[in-house]
Amino acid sequence: MNENELKSYLETAIVASLKAGREILKIYDTNFDVEIKEDNSPLTQADKNANKVINYYLQQTNIPIISEENKQLPYAERKHWTRCWIVDPLDGTKEFIKRNGEFTVNIALVENGNPVLGVIYVPVTKELYFTSEDLKNSKKITITSEDETIENIFKNSSVIKPSAISDTVKIVGSRSHLNDNTKKFISEIEKKHSVEMVSKGSSIKFCLVAEGAAHIYPRYAPTMEWDTAAGHAICKTAGVEVIDHKTKKPMIYNRPNLLNNYFIVSSL
Structure with a gap:
């Protein structure tokens, strides 16, 4: 292109x-x-x-x-x-x-x-x-x-630009989806850092990591490709990884199944 x-x-x-x-x-x-x-x-x-x-x-x-x-x-x-x-x-x-x-x-x-x-x-x-x-x-x-x-x-x-980790890790989560898997992920972070939760809805969560208002967005709940593709692109060019939890690689799109695997957005 x-x-x-x-x-x-x-x-x-x-x-x-x-x-x-x-x-x-x-x-x-x-x-x-x-x-x-x-x-x-x-x-x-x-x-x-x-x-x-x-x-x-x-x-x-x-x-x-x-x-x-x-x-x-x-x-x-x-x-x-x-x-x-x-x-x-x-x-x-x-x-x-x-x-x-x-x-x-x-x-x-x-x-x-x-x-x-x-x-x-x-x-x-x-x-x-x-x-x-x-x-x-x-x-x-x-x-x-x-x-x-x-x-x-x-x-x-x-x-x-994303922000570097200091003593406090800001984790952005959804107002509508904070389940046991997410809580478990957060508890692992809490073993090494103090954690501050930032609650937001929709793809704003990607933007918060990309602009440094949060450090991590863990998503252990169902999403579709249209929920994540734009946020992924913005994070990627800002220098933030969006990693498929299952493949351990960056998420890809236009797949046979448009339902995403769980994923992690992280500036770490």
Whole structure:
């Protein structure tokens, strides 16, 4: 992928995430209905509207899309893709329903299984995280409006970096998923360090490690590829590993089974 291609795809993903965020907030302030999908996860009109907007922009790249809210294609077809977009139009629907602001728009571009480009937008706080145009680092900007120009975003964003461990290890966990395996992992860390828990929902957890607000994000609960691909890309270019607990290697994407293994995000 040459530099011009990469920049064009990044611009498209950023615009798509901002427009999707705007659609999400339109629903957020209403008395919306909640459906329950076959997998028992919640679905709102915000998920659907955001997905529609993102598909509109990404389809213009002629790269296939894996989105939580699209019909999933069989691996027999997907295995021939060298590139694909992986999208969660509204990551953290449970947080959206609770109205705590901790939900995101996730867009990633994957090439040969590796997440190369990632965009995460937090609509309520208007924080935008993304991999840089040259993939040498990751950046963050808090915008004032979803109409912010790409030029201003690139010009005014700041590079984010993970932080080194001091005496206290900050572990980020989900408000909705703190199970026995996670507690066991934390207790092992506590044998060597004092531990401070940082609770957040959705893919914001990846961003906190990438920007140094936390050191580790252990995930011993089910996630899908669209929950992690964008965060993985942002962490990777920030210098943070996202390791599959089963393979002990960096996670890969567009697999036969889109359900992730457990994983650890760590700046150690």
